[in-house]
Amino acid sequence: MLRLSTQFRPIRAFSIVRPLLKNVEAGASHHSVHEENGELKIKVEPINRDGEPVENKRRRLLYQSRKRGILESDLLLSRFADKYLDKMTPDELHEYDKLLDEPDWDIYYWATKNYEVTPLPDKWKQSKILKQLQELSENKEHEVLRMPDLK
Incomplete structure (x- = not known):
């Protein structure tokens, strides 16, 4: 195969x-x-995008958050991007960009803290971005989740 x-x-x-x-x-x-x-x-290997303007990076990350190919990841990451992307610093944007290089199901299982299926690598254990994603995935308000509107 x-x-x-x-x-x-x-x-x-x-x-x-x-x-x-x-x-x-x-x-x-x-x-x-x-x-x-x-x-x-x-x-x-992921494409090296050194020197990419911040606004281009925000637009690209929004697109990559919405179009993952797996509905669960699309829903979770698009809601995350809608809530946090505009407020992220350049360092946080870089960290989120690196997280999006990971496989969809790994991101999903890490975000939902299902480490038995996909263990969390050391490089993500102290990630502020992943912690925010995990908090959002808890859906404490018990909302019916849907994709955010395009801006």
Whole structure:
């Protein structure tokens, strides 16, 4: 089986993988390919966005929060971005950006403190952003959750 993502998510369409393999073989990308337990795995590194203007970063993070591909993560992260993104400092934006590089289900399980399914790595144990996300995920007001309106 072929896998693709920062954490090796499965993919099925070889037409997506073929161009990546060509780039990796040519040394022209931030991808790596290796075999593990009889499976070919492709690791795609996150794009380095040093020097990105803060407002561009806010817009990108809002989009990435809303369009994760998993409804649970979309709902949780879009509500989080709607509540906190405009108030975040550049350092907090950077931390949130790094959190969004993690796989969707890992973020979801960390946010809901379900560490038996996905243990929390040391690098996120002191994260202010993750603590805010965990607090929001508790839904103490018992609201019916929905995606926030686009601004």
